Amino acid sequence: MTYCVGLRLDRGLVFAADTRTNAGLDNIATFKKLRVFEKKGDRVIVVLSAGNLAITQAVISLLEEKIREQANERPTIMTVDTMFQVARLVGEAVREVRDIDGDALTASSESFSVSMILGGQIGNERPRLFQIYSAGNFIEASDDTPFFQIGEHKYGKPILDRVTRADMSLGDAAKLVLISFDSTLRSNLSVGMPIDLLLYNTDTLEVLRQTRIEQDDPYFHRLSTGWSDALRDAFSKMEPFDV
Incomplete structure (x- = not known):
């Protein structure tokens, strides 16, 4: 399993993804699930993925193969003009993989499981955020979502539901996302x-702020401990239930 989050805020975008994959309790591995496509001064595109690792x-x-096919003038995620068009191309790639592997997976009693969060900015267009489903269709983040x-x-959803605000700083949003990961x-x-x-x-x-939070990261440890202490303190101060 995995956990990935993408936030669209007034000041930009925040993305986070864990790196664990497992095929049983004794077969655990680490794979990067956050992929960046960048052309400085023109576009930044980020893809988070969950589901069957082979499919993702x-x-x-x-997507990378199509970018490298310079002789082919078909549009790629590095040449189209809007993030909506990027979402369409990612959805088409999902459907193309389904056409290739879907029947074999069904024959093996496995489901075609993939979901993605796509976000970024192209040129003067505002940053946009999408969620892409196994069918290749997608929805876009809004002020309400x-x-x-x-x-x-x-x-991790309850803390995001309660605290996320469009006008929050990216630093506060990153703190919020990491608390959701801690939960x-x-x-x-x-x-x-x-x-x-x-x-x-x-x-x-341009991607200027990207990092990997390791198991022994001191900030994450302080955040986890502080959040636990704050919850216990808030709980102790609330009026007890009395029948």
């Missing part, structure tokens, strides 16, 4: 560190 890797590889989660999202890590062993984190400031058209 095939989709990303197909400013964030998307994929994978094991239920443990998920405590409740689900299929999500694991390290965590890849990327903050994108509107109109920079």
Whole structure:
């Protein structure tokens, strides 16, 4: 399983993804699930992926392959003019992989499982955020729904629902996202560190703030401990139930 989050805010975008994959309790591996496509001064595109690892890797590889086909004048995610068109191309790549592998997966009693969060900015267009489904269709983040989660999202969703605001700073948004990861890590062993984190400031058209949060990261440790202490303190101060 996995956990990925993308937020669209007034000041930019925040992305985070864990790196754990497993095929059983004794077969745990680490794979990067956050992919960046960047042309400085022109576009920044970020893709987070969850689901069957072979499928997600095939989709990303197909997108990369199309970018490298210089002789072919077909549009790619590095040449189209809007993020909506990028979302269409990613969805087409998902469907193309389904056409190739879908029947074989069905014959093996496995589902075609893939979901993606896509975000970024092209030129003067405002930053945009999309969630792409296994069918290749997608929805876009809005003022009412400013964030998307994929994978094991239920443990981290309550804090995002309560705290996310469009006008918050990217630093506060990153703190919020990491708290949502801390809640998920405590409740689900299929999500694991390290965590890849990327903050994108509107109109920079360049990735300037990207890091990997390791298991022994001192800031994450302080954040986790402080959040637990704050919850216990708030709980102790609330009026007790009295029948």
